[in-house]
Amino acid sequence: MTWVLPVLKRVGALLIVFVGVTFLIYALVFALPGDPIKALGGDRPLPDSVVAVLRAKYHLDQPLIVQYLEWVGGLFRGDLGLDFHGRPVADQLAARWPVTFTLALTAWVIELVLGLGLGLIAAIRRGTAVDQGILTVTILIGAIPVFVVGSTAQLVFGVRLGWFPVAGTTQGWPTAYILPALVIAIFGLGAVARLMRNASVDALGSDFVRLVRAKGVGEGRVIGVHVVRNSLIPAATYLATDLGYLLGGAVIIEGIFNMPGIGNLLFNAIRAHEGPTVVGVSSLLILVFLILSLLVDLLHVALDPRLRRV
Known part of the structure; x- marks a missing residue:
């Protein structure tokens, strides 16, 4: 006990x-x-x-x-x-919560898959142009304000190219959620990638990995089982708490993409006092x-x- x-x-x-x-x-x-x-x-x-x-x-x-x-x-x-105006706040939250949760969870999955993948690739290609490129891009993107990235993505991929809906959720998941979720995800993606890279570099240089390789285990199994499994703890800790940040970060993105979620509700409530x-x-x-x-x-x-x- x-x-x-x-x-x-x-x-x-x-x-x-x-x-x-x-x-x-x-x-x-x-x-x-x-x-x-x-x-x-x-x-x-x-x-x-x-x-x-x-x-x-x-x-x-x-x-x-x-x-x-x-x-x-x-x-x-x-x-x-x-x-x-006499409307229950809980009812308004209940009506809008699914949109925000879907958006945040979609962004979280993108962050998980791309962040862990890029971090592992950077560790395997340590010291190469690929490693430096991934590090540079993740830092640069994370330094740009979220409303700038969101507005630019909406203009380029929604208005000019027409790949995604410009606003709203009428087309449902995943079509209406992919672009705003990507915008939110890229700000945590860099941290996940760097955490995964550093942990994977340590794992690749550890004694137990050298022992496994000496036993003749294939490189794919070494990376996929031994390195990844022992490198997930720092990134997993960050990802577990980042879902809360993603829910809060959806406030700005929902305003930009006019999504009827909690962020949009909060934005309108602030304007209406x-x-x-x-x-x-x-x-x-x-x-x-x-x-x-x-x-x-x-x-x-x-x-x-x-x-x-x-």
């Missing part, structure tokens, strides 16, 4: 981070200038009595800490509250990322007995 204490420590740390980050987001969102309740009336100001009722309904007439505690209480009951929606979406993304990070930590604890004493 030596694993119980490390698990409890990590769960406690997750809760502290979640509370701290969500409170910060809540405070910043509702500290934005302007009154979202009065803005509901548009060009025709709402009566003061209506404004007072709506502010009481959304707890905006109470201190910030009370508002946050009310929101957290609803969260633990599975209630993310209502937006300023829909504080409850912004807080709900942001908190969900944070929670997913923290849970994935916790699972990676627990996996490390299970695989490495030394960490059970930390």
Whole structure:
């Protein structure tokens, strides 16, 4: 039962981070200038009595800490509250979550396949032009802002070449998802490739690989079984947590490609000053990322007995 204490420590740390980050987001969102309740009336100001009722309904007439505690209480009951038009935030998330999850998972698979493949090729061709080319390209692409890559890819491959849909998801998976998923994937692909390359280089120079080769094992089996299996741990750790980053990164890409996912919902909510929606979406993304990070930590604890004493 030596694993119980490390698990409890990590769960406690997750809760502290979640509370701290969500409170910060809540405070910043509702500290934005302007009154979202009065803005509901548009060009025709709402009566003061209506404004007072709506502010009481959304707890905006109470201190910030009370508002946050009310929101957290609803969260633990599975209630993310209502937006300023009376629509449940949870229902909006449920309707849009499949698009974002499909996009992020498609990008994750592309990152997995291409990242591990390029990293292994670079390790096998270590010191050659292929190795240097893969390293250079992955660094250069990762240095370009995501909105620049997304807009350029949309213009070139969607508008001019017509290979992919320009926007929307009407053509379904995979047609409508491949191009935006590629744009998201290339930013993590470089890290996966470099991690895989470095681990594979170490494995190729290790004693056990030299022993296997001395026994006459074919090079294909040496690479495919012994090198790859012993080089996956660093890249696999990165990939496990990167799914959370991909879900967050979909926000910008969904805006560029006009995909009806959580990112598009968040983008529109920010423009409309829909504080409850912004807080709900942001908190969900944070929670997913923290849970994935916790699972990676627990996996490390299970695989490495030394960490059970930390």
